[in-house]
Amino acid sequence: MTLDDLPTPALLVDRPRLDRNLDRMQATAEANNVALRPHIKTHKSVALARRQRARGAEGLTVATVAEAETFVEAGVSDVRVAYPVTGRDKHARLRHLRDDATLSFTVDTLAGAEQAAAAYPARAPVDVLLEVDVGHGRCGVHWSDDAQAVRVARAIAGAKELHLAGILTHAGQAYNGPADTQTEAEALAQSARHERDRMLSVAAALADAEGTGVTPDAFEISIGSTPTMAAFENAEHEGFRVTEIRPGNYVVNDAMQVALGAASLDACALTVCTTVVSVQEKPDGPARAFVDAGKKVFTTDTGYGTDGYGTVLAPTHSRQAHPELRLAHLSEEHGWLDGVHPDHLSVGDRLQIVPNHACVTFNNQNQIHVIDDDAVVDTWSIDARGG
Ligand SMILES: Cc1ncc(COP(=O)(O)O)c(C=O)c1O
Secondary structure, three states, rough: HHHHHHOOOOEEHHHHHHHHHHHHHHHHHHHHOOEOOOOOOOOOHHHHHHHHHHHOOOEEEEOOOHHHHHHHHHOEEEEEEEEEEEEEEEHHHHHHHHOOOOEEEOOOOOOHHHHHOOOOOOOOOOOEEEEOOOOOOOOOOOOHHHHHHHHHHHHHHOOOOOEEEEEEOOHHHHHHOOOOOOOOHHHHHHHHHHHHHHHHHHHHHHOOOOOOOOOOOOOOOEEEEHHHHHHOOOEOOOEEEEEEEOOHHHOOOHHHHHHHOOOOHHHHHHEEEEEEEEEEEEOOOOEEEEEEEOOOHOOOOOOOOOOOOOOEEEOOOOOOEOOEEEEEOOOOOOOOEOOOOOOOOOOOOEEEEEEEOHHHHHHOEEEEEEEEEEEEEEEEEOOOOOO
């Protein structure tokens, strides 16, 4: 089967580019002596996760209990839920999975620790990581608030049903892009430094406090986002080192990573293959073309430095932005293209578009078509879609 045989819109993953991305991140992990525990919320695909594990990824990270269920059922034996799991139902589902896999999750509040302690048996304590906020502003105890970190750590360590296995963060602030006075590279380096150093300082503060049981031996320090991994270098502080990285998006990258300077357009392995369904020259506006993928495929995500809702590629085998076309607007099933010269574009033409945000784009489709040049070499299902 070739690309031209695929009905559109279709999600394409370029296999050589995917494999290069997987190899590169595995090499980053090995160079820094950390485990790579990729976050599969990006692709939710068992086949893709197998490719990550075949290269040396140790365990997987998930965001939801439903993802944990899908991947444990597929035979993955070590799953970390990088999310503050709450509620009796969700804990019961995780408890059930422990028959087949090692499970862990995050806690960042006293209430979260209490709920978790009520859900697991003291004879088999569950691994819990204290979530730390290193500047993103989302969940997690603030990196500068040692007292709160110690309070929640003690609550975890003091519960016989829980085992304080480490601390975990995601430096989501790296997605904000540079401050006015910074280059993209400087901003990535700063976020990466903050992610590492703030975690090492929290670990040291926990070790200094009584009642946490924290020592540098066997204490996990888990960090990771795709942008910060572009500038990550491990370091030691009071016997602690980063032990694990959890990037997700790196498998395919996207237009946001390109804008942030974390990836090149050539490293973007995911595209949406679309067909031009209409070209219009109307008296009251510029010439426009419409493709058969709108916000139900791309979503309306935008981010630092993105232009429109994705990067339209020139019709070449190398990854180059189309010199004219811009995905300027989305309705549900239509992508609106600006920069159209009606002589250059015809109904039926196919265009590949790199989405702004790969993770939500995967979640909108049932399947990924794996391509190598123009050949469709495989089709993978997006197994944990919607959950
Ligand atoms: C907790 C957590 N860990 C890891 C990641 C992976 O980050 P990225 O997709 O930037 O690689 C995310 C992304 O949202 C996250 O929320």
